[in-house]
Amino acid sequence: MNMGLPGYYYYDPKIFELEMKTIWCNSWQWVARVSDLPKKGDYLTYEAGEQSIIVINQGNGQLIAMHNVCPHRGASLVQGKGNCHQLVCPYHAWVYNLEGQLKNIPQANLFEDLDFSTIQIQPVQLDTWGGFIFVNLANSSESLSDYLAGFSDYLKQYNHPWEDLIEVARWSYTEAINWKFIVENYVEDYHFNTLHPKSLDLFDFKNVYTTTSGRHCLIEVPYTQEEFADLKLSLPWEPQNFSYQGYIFPNLMVNTDNHHVSLWRVVPISPISTRLEIIIYQTKMQLSNSFRASEKWKIIFDQVLQEDFAICRNLQKNAHSMAYQVSHLARMRELGIAHFYKVLSEFLVISY
Ligand code: FES
Ligand SMILES: [Fe+2]
Structure with missing residues (x-):
């Protein structure tokens, strides 16, 4: 019996399209950090599945999100990130204020009965926690706090102010792997002994403790x-003997360390391609006292992730095999995978 998903769920364009419309349009997704948009008029774009979103700082500490689509005839309003005092569509130059309200159009006399007050760039729900900006494309009544289902309390155990993290490094990988294989590999620690005996030897593999909350996985990883x-000697102000890790469904993996926090964002690009973005943050204290350079972390992360990507590429190939299946899942150590399948089945009707 197959306890997992049928192999074609990892490469079929129809399944991917369904996932985009169900999962990725109906979940809170992590977009950026509040510190990425410090000034009034700062904006950035985010591709949430097939949807392009603008997040923009309104001033007075208020952030809003809207679709990056002009109500006139559908052009993208902005690209990348920047600062502006208004949004001007590059196609026919309709002008919107920072709230997305239409303010001006060229040759307005060409339009009869055009009431500016009724034309607004479509808004998207936005909320923040701990300096994280999340958006939800659905008009969901589920608040971010309900959606996080205790994950924020779990992260509070990392005894640093989450609002104050400072970005110190960022890079990404684009891999020919379906996004779900990357998630499944992340939420289980059963493979640590075999894939990462050296690269993760700072952790006590036998005592990794995974639990679930809401749609998410909480993974407490003790140091050896x-x-x-060694940490107590070198970083006496850091009393924590756990790395608090976890997966916030569907697109964010959080990993704390005594030197830094890393956020890994999963960006599905196609049924067989995924970008994994790695962003490293430190608190002021960590930044001024850290003895590890960010280039060195990149080497360490790279080693671990290449070990993971190699096996995920292998699974991606074997998803096409007639013999592909998940026959058993280990108690505790593959619990995150069983939970992930359950969450997916809330969005997708799984047919074998
Ligand atoms: S599509 Fe934006 S002004 Fe025409
Ligand atoms: Fe791994």
């Missing part, structure tokens, strides 16, 4: 006794 003793 030797590593913890």
Whole structure:
């Protein structure tokens, strides 16, 4: 019996399209950090599945999100990120204020009965927690706080103010792997002994503790006794002996460390292609005292992720095999995978 998804769920364009319309249009997704948009008029764009979103700072500490689509005839209003005092569509130069309200159009006399007050760039729900900006494309009544289902309390155990993290490095990988294989690999630690015996040897593999909350996975990873003793000597202000890790469905993996926090964002590009963005942050204290350079972290992360990507590429190939299946899942150590399948089945009717 197959306890997992049928192989074609990892490469079929119809399944991918369905996932975009169900999962990715009906979940809170992590977009950016509040610190990415410090000034009035700062904006950035985010591709949420097939949807393009603008997040913009209105001033007075208020952020809003809207679709990056001009109500006139559908052109993208902006690209990338920047600062503006109004939004001017590049196609016919309709002008919108920072709230997305139509303010001006060229040759207005060409339009009869055009009431500016009725034309607004379509808004998108936005909320923040701990300096994280999330958006939800659905007009969901589920608040971000309900959606996070205790994940924010879990992260509070990392005894640093989440609002104050400072970005210190960022890079990304684009891999020929379906996004779900990348998630499944992340939420189980059963493979640590075999894939990462050296690259993750700072962790006590046998005592990794995974639980679930809402749609998410909480993964407490203890350091080995030797590593913890070393940390206590080198970073005496850092009393934590766990790396708090976890997956916020569908697009964010959070990993704390005594030196930094890393956020990994999963961006599905096609049924067989996914970008994984890695962004490293530090608190002021960590930044001024850290003895590890960010280039060195990149080497360490790179090692771990290449070990993971290699096996995920192998699964991607074997998803086409007539023999592909998930026959058993380990208690505790593959619990995150069973939970992920369950969450997916709330959005998709799984047919074998
Ligand atoms: S599509 Fe934007 S002004 Fe025409
Ligand atoms: Fe791994």
